[in-house]
Amino acid sequence: MHTALAGIELVVFDLDGTLVDSAPDLAVATDAVLGELGAPPAGVTKVRNWVGNGTRKLVERALIDAGLDPTRTEPVHDRFQALYAAAPCVESRLFDGVQDCLVALAERGMPMALVTNKPAAFLPAILGGLGIEGYFRWTLGGDSLPQKKPDPAPLLHCAALAGLPPASCLMVGDSRHDVQAGRAAGFPVVAVTYGYNHGDPITDSKPDYALDSLAELVA
Ligand SMILES: O=C(O)COP(=O)(O)O
Numbered sequence: 001m002h003t004a005l006a007g008i009e010l011v012v013f014d015l016d017g018t019l020v021d022s023a024p025d026l027a028v029a030t031d032a033v034l035g036e037l038g039a040p041p042a043g044v045t046k047v048r049n050w051v052g053n054g055t056r057k058l059v060e061r062a063l064i065d066a067g068l069d070p071t072r073t074e075p076v077h078d079r080f081q082a083l084y085a086a087a088p089c090v091e092s093r094l095f096d097g098v099q100d101c102l103v104a105l106a107e108r109g110m111p112m113a114l115v116t117n118k119p120a121a122f123l124p125a126i127l128g129g130l131g132i133e134g135y136f137r138w139t140l141g142g143d144s145l146p147q148k149k150p151d152p153a154p155l156l157h158c159a160a161l162a163g164l165p166p167a168s169c170l171m172v173g174d175s176r177h178d179v180q181a182g183r184a185a186g187f188p189v190v191a192v193t194y195g196y197n198h199g200d201p202i203t204d205s206k207p208d209y210a211l212d213s214l215a216e217l218v219a
């Protein structure tokens with residue numbers, strides 16, 4: 001067991017870039033809406049760097065990158081959501097080590113929660129499609145509360161639901177917003193080094209622990 005788990009009674013996971021490599025399916029929907037607007041595809045490399053602040057922000061970043069008017073984000077985001085909802089889990093995969101980590105934590109009876117900035121409506125299809133829907137006692141999307149990460153509110157909400165002090169809860173994420181939310185909530189923070197984080201090294205954000213695979217958390 002990794003020292004990050006010492007004294008921990010709840011593990012809160014981020015989704016995109018931490019558990020699931022979702023960028024390929026997000027890129028398909030992004031490129032489709034760009035195509036409908038007459039713009040060239042952004043491609044998965046750019047889209048990966050735009051993930052982490054919710055899908056509305058992803059669409060806004062795609063419009064700006066394409067030289068399109070970001071005040072059109074709202075209707076374009078509606079169209080993006082319709083396209084992504086039709087195929088949210090075609091190419092998305094669990095990252096290496098995720099399955100081992102979830103299984104080992106579950107075997108130890110560790111309560112787990114999911115806090116993502118992705119809209120909650122997409123979660124059943126993605127978690128179900130990847131066979132991990134049964135691991136999380138609590139699941140919050142980016143629109144489940146008025147605040148989303150980097151605001152600490154969703155993390156504190158999970159701690160309150162579990163009846164635990166923040167110091168007993170571990171945040172596991174891939175982006176600086178996860179580190180900031182964890183810090184602000186008073187959670188210790190594990191960051192994975194393989195995630196998205198807008199293309200920057202996550203170690204710049206000084207998480208308490210940086211892991212190359214979630215298998216290391218339970219090794
Ligand atoms: O930006 C999103 O839609 C989701 O990002 P997250 O799962 O990393 O919070």
Ligand SMILES: [Mg+2]
Nearest residue numbers: 014016017174
């Ligand atoms: Mg993430």
